[in-house]
Amino acid sequence: MVESSVNNENKSKALFERAQKILPGGVNSPVRAFEPNPFFVNHAKGSKLHSVDGKAYVDYCMAYGALLLGHANSEVVDAVKEQLPKGTLYGVPTELETEFAQLIQKIVPSMEMMRLVNTGTEATMHAIRAARGFTERTKIIKFEGCFHGAHDNVLVKAGSGAATFGVPTSLGIPQETTQNTTVLPYNSTEALEETFKQEGNEVAAVIVEPVMGNAGLILPKTNYLRDLRKLTQEYGSVLIFDEIINGFRLSLGGAQERFNVKPDMTTLGKVLGGGFPIAAFGGKKEIMQHISPSGKVYQAGTFSGNPISATAGYTVLKILSQKQNEIYPSLERNCAELRKALVDLAANYNLEAQVYGIASMFQIFFTSQPVCDMTSAKSADTQKFQAYFRGLLKEGVFIPPAQFETCFLSTAHSEDDVKFTVNAFDKALHAASKTSTGSV
Numbered sequence: 202m203v204e205s206s207v208n209n210e211n212k213s214k215a216l217f218e219r220a221q222k223i224l225p226g227g228v229n230s231p232v233r234a235f236e237p238n239p240f241f242v243n244h245a246k247g248s249k250l251h252s253v254d255g256k257a258y259v260d261y262c263m264a265y266g267a268l269l270l271g272h273a274n275s276e277v278v279d280a281v282k283e284q285l286p287k288g289t290l291y292g293v294p295t296e297l298e299t300e301f302a303q304l305i306q307k308i309v310p311s312m313e314m315m316r317l318v319n320t321g322t323e324a325t326m327h328a329i330r331a332a333r334g335f336t337e338r339t340k341i342i343k344f345e346g347c348f349h350g351a352h353d354n355v356l357v358k359a360g361s362g363a364a365t366f367g368v369p370t371s372l373g374i375p376q377e378t379t380q381n382t383t384v385l386p387y388n389s390t391e392a393l394e395e396t397f398k399q400e401g402n403e404v405a406a407v408i409v410e411p412v413m414g415n416a417g418l419i420l421p422k423t424n425y426l427r428d429l430r431k432l433t434q435e436y437g438s439v440l441i442f443d444e445i446i447n448g449f450r451l452s453l454g455g456a457q458e459r460f461n462v463k464p465d466m467t468t469l470g471k472v473l474g475g476g477f478p479i480a481a482f483g484g485k486k487e488i489m490q491h492i493s494p495s496g497k498v499y500q501a502g503t504f505s506g507n508p509i510s511a512t513a514g515y516t517v518l519k520i521l522s523q524k525q526n527e528i529y530p531s532l533e534r535n536c537a538e539l540r541k542a543l544v545d546l547a548a549n550y551n552l553e554a555q556v557y558g559i560a561s562m563f564q565i566f567f568t569s570q571p572v573c574d575m576t577s578a579k580s581a582d583t584q585k586f587q588a589y590f591r592g593l594l595k596e597g598v599f600i601p602p603a604q605f606e607t608c609f610l611s612t613a614h615s616e617d618d619v620k621f622t623v624n625a626f627d628k629a630l631h632a633a634s635k636t637s638t639g640s641v
């Protein structure tokens with residue numbers, strides 16, 4: 202397809218109108234839809250998305266965190282190209298699957314055994330089933346605003362698009378299912394202690410995003426993750442760290458390495474596949490041995506561990522392992538610079554704002570309250586956020602189009618991209634300061 206040199210936004214508009222007739226809301230995942238229409242992509246490379254309208258955007262969505270090495274990383278693309286003619290799917294095992302799993306295990310040692318699956322949704326669904334099978338208990342605990350994929354057990358007071366579109370608890374899920382999911386506020390050890398006192402012996406698992414990335418960006422209070430570890434151990438519940446965003450991003454070894462807390466089970470996805478669909482769930486051998494055919498917890502998948510995704514993922518992990526001393530400090534520096542600019546510029550325009558960040562993740566909330574859970578996240582002025590988002594888009598910077606998401610950097614973002622973005626922040630925050638208030 203030839204990229205037009207003129208900025209013709211009508212092309213995306215026309216494509217969106219066409220898409221809406223066949224795809225619900227015009228998209229294949231809800232957060233991709235935004236008013237009046239999303240731009241459609243022609244191609245992407247490095248830090249940039251190029252639209253069919255001929256406009257380039259510095260991208261801080263990075264496919265919702267999946268692309269730590271940027272778009273179309275040449276080493277990943279070359280490795281996949283080499284694999285393609287050798288076959289795309291075998292239905293029988295490959296040595297690569299074992300090697301890839303061993304490399305994951307080296308980086309995330311708490312995953313003594315694991316299964317490769319295709320999406321994060323599958324990974325958390327199967328991790329919860331394994332925890333239930335192992336403990337022979339039914340209930341699970343999750344935290345308000347955490348998003349663990351789009352399956353029945355966890356679509357209760359969920360974050361991400363579920364929060365943005367006002368359906369945190371989805372229709373179509375039987376009450377008999379959701380009544381086994383207890384939802385607690387994140388960052389409250391007291392709430393967890395209280396619930397464990399009442400129903401601790403029935404709780405199969407506690408699942409958490411160690412750093413919340415689906416309600417904006419929310420950081421754990423000091424010792425909160427340790428408290429989760431202590432209480433789950435005390436009551437014999439399985440602690441599942443959903444590191445589908447955090448994994449390989451907060452540090453090479455993810456949140457568990459950064460905060461030095463070892464969960465019983467971990468789910469990984471996004472960065473793991475370098476832009477290809479692959480995810481993993483795993484943990485203690487004594488739990489994972491219950492997975493069929495070694496045990497009686499059933500789990501299966503036609504495309505699981507397919508050689509294309511496994512090749513891409515293996516290449517990503519090799520690059521991250523070899524260059525970790527360079528990659529992670531540089532990501533932290535760029536992220537700190539962007540955060541500082543947001544703080545300074547928001548103050549310049551007298552905007553009440555909270556800016557959070559860790560490693561290569563950041564987000565701004567337009568509120569005077571510190572944000573530590575979903576309740577405080579909801580105090581943010583979403584009208585101002587929309588003005589900020591649109592202001593950035595106009596300047597050629599794309600961030601996830603909703604307050605209840607997080608911005609992501611990649612290794613492809615250059616110093617020039619950062620400078621360009623700071624300039625765009627200035628204009629977008631000025632625009633936000635001119636809007637009237639309004640929150641969810």
Ligand SMILES: Cc1ncc(COP(=O)(O)O)c(C=O)c1O
Pocket residue numbers: 265319320321322323325348349350351361410414415443444445446470471480
């Ligand atoms: C923390 C977390 N867990 C699970 C998922 C689900 O992953 P997937 O979209 O690959 O099914 C997501 C997706 O955004 C996520 O952020």
